[in-house]
Amino acid sequence: MKILTANRLTDGIAVWYADGGWAETVDHADLAHDKAAEDRLEAIGAKAYAANEVVDVNLIDADVVNGVVEPVRLREKIRAAGPTIRNDLGKQAGKQSTWAA
Amino acid sequence: MYRYDEFDHDFVQARVAEFSDQVQRRLAGEITEDQFRPLRLMNGVYLQLHAYMLRIAVPYGTLNGKQLRMLGHIARKYDKGYGHFTTRQNIQFNWPALSDIPAILADLASVEMHAIQTSGNCIRNVTADHFAGAAADEVADPRPYAEILRQWSSVHPEFSFLPRKFKIAVTGAERDRAAIQTHDIGLHLKKNAAGELGFAVYIGGGQGRTPMVARKIRDFLPEADLLSYCTAILRVYNLYGRRDNKYKARIKILVHETGVEEITRQVEAEWQELKDAELKLPEADIRAIEAYFAPPALTERPEGDQAVKLARLDSKGFSEWLDQNVVTHRHPDYAAVTISLKGIGEVPGDASDSQMEAVADIAETYAFDELRVSHEQNLILPHVARADLKAVYDALVGIGLATANSNLISDIIACPGLDYCALATARSIPIAQEISRRFASLERQREIGELKLKISGCINACGHHHVGHIGILGVEKKGSELYQVTLGGSADENTSVGEIIGRGFSSDEITDAIEQIVETYLGLRLDPQEKFIDAYRRVGPAPFKEALYAGEAKAA
Secondary structure, eight states: OEEEEEEETTTOOEEEEETTEEESSSTTOOOBOSHHHHHHHHHHHHHHHHTTSEEEEEEEEEEEETTEEEESSHHHHHHHHOOTTOTTSSTTTTSSOSSOO | OOOOOHHHHHHHHHHHHHHHHHHHHHHTTSSOHHHHHHHHHHTTEEEOSSSEEEEEOOGGGEEOHHHHHHHHHHHHHTSSSEEEEOTTSOEEESOOOGGGHHHHHHHHHTTTOOOTTSSSSSBOOOEEOTTTTTBTTBSSOSHHHHHHHHHHHTTOGGGSSOSSOBOEEEEOBSSOSSOGGGSSEEEEEEEOTTSOEEEEEEEOOBOTTSOBOOEEEEEEEEGGGHHHHHHHHHHHHHHHSOOSOGGGOSHHHHHHHHOHHHHHHHHHHHHHHHTTSTTSOOHHHHHHHHHHTOOOOOOOOTTHHHHHHHHHHHOHHHHHHHHHHEEEBSSTTEEEEEEOSOOTTSOTTEEEHHHHHHHHHHHHHHSTTOEEEOTTSOEEEEEEEGGGHHHHHHHHHHTTOOOOOTTSTTSOEEOOGGGTOSSOSSOOHHHHHHHHHHTOOHHHHHHHOOOOEEEESSTTOTTOGGGSSEEEEEEEETTEEEEEEEESOBOSTTOBOOEEOSSOEETTTHHHHHHHHHHHHHHHOSSTTSOHHHHHHHHOSHHHHHHHHHHHHHHO
């Protein structure tokens, strides 16, 4: 499965395409289950890039774990949560610790 | 220390205005990312995993209290309360919004700082010995020459679009603390038999995926010829350096492929055309720049000896800090202090907004308002009266920056790694933290002695792993982090590139492996005076391989 991710132009914050817009968390990102859906996401990304909403647009691998979307690669897991060494920063801030000590 | 002249002020203000306009046009959608990317990079703005990153230049690592306080202010107002000091003697902020960057640059300009040429294929921030101007062993302060190079290289029209980035380092002492042999150009300021100042010139050093130790192409270049000779080197590189392959574009590859004799011949031939023309530095100009770096008036403070003696008896912590983090100054009543940004289990090189402000206060009160950033990611107070050392120590204890581990195994260089960096393939910081915790005991660290451990989270080697006595390189293998160990690297006057010791280790195994290496060293050293690097050079990799992998061979 694939999801669409990017960084927002104005502040560089990592975002994921979900439900018709760019969400600040990965949890409910739109999933592409097949090539047609991937193409659709890719087109959305290209359009948002051209419209100067986001930069560094990428389709990345994801799974659904306990009902929420989770990226596969460690790099993308860190983007989705925040630095593993600072649980107070990034998306994980204020949530229960994402990274086990 | 250096103060902006009228050209510097106008130049930096003009750049702030120009880049602010570019940011506004980008945010308004008037220019595309492809158009904007090279512009933002020229101004130190990267895009990392979580956000933009702003890299601010600290020329030759020198700054004053007002400037450090401003960095603390920026950390608090525009970022998330901290900054990261880097191996390029710069500072990076990890979370600035693009829309705030014009305001940040305006704040920086108000204290004579900027982010110009901290990225891009140009001549980057010139680095220097962090004890410059204070070290007992230097022939002269290398920073005036670094400043001359900065003025010459700033928006130099011929050298703004080089095949690749270009880094210059300068040292003024035989003992190289600026790692000059790992730079594109390394300059060793020295005196000839006649007592005149000049440079030994090295070219083609570098790390990254193809580590190379620089080659000396001239033993003595008169100081007046600094710019003409560097121009000759840059011209040869700009003309012949490869542009077809990013990974082969640094001057080190050109030196390697051309051969040091031939490239020396080319540089010398180019230089013959330049040496007696307008790039020859007038004596008066050199001395004028030098005057900007005039040392503070160091009054006699002979009471320091007695004060230090008494304070030592009074405080074991002070005594240990004195032994480890305080070095001899050229003036006997003074000392240079290393403020470790490597607290046990902390992030190497990180400092909070309030720590930056407090260190600025200490510098203003006790250190003639002078500070340095070291390429080893620590802060330095270059001039402290020995009589004031205890007061400085007490103030540092109060802000959690009195860790007495300079040059010990927990004084680790680590790049930001996969926790922040878009290029990284593995994390560096948590590995540094775990090793630091494993070796937390200062007694044990001192028993081990000088040991430079350096960690990079990808082959680009920002964490200098190639030249660590112990180097760790994090890579991604089959979706997991894997850590390769190199031994025998060094970044001083006897620079060497470490050798890969064997198969890599998982994140769970790496700290045990490091401990095994250290225990092996302790078991084979001739005496406690034989440092890790000297022991390794004597015995080679075999005993370490045996200790790490022998069990596997037998099991297999």
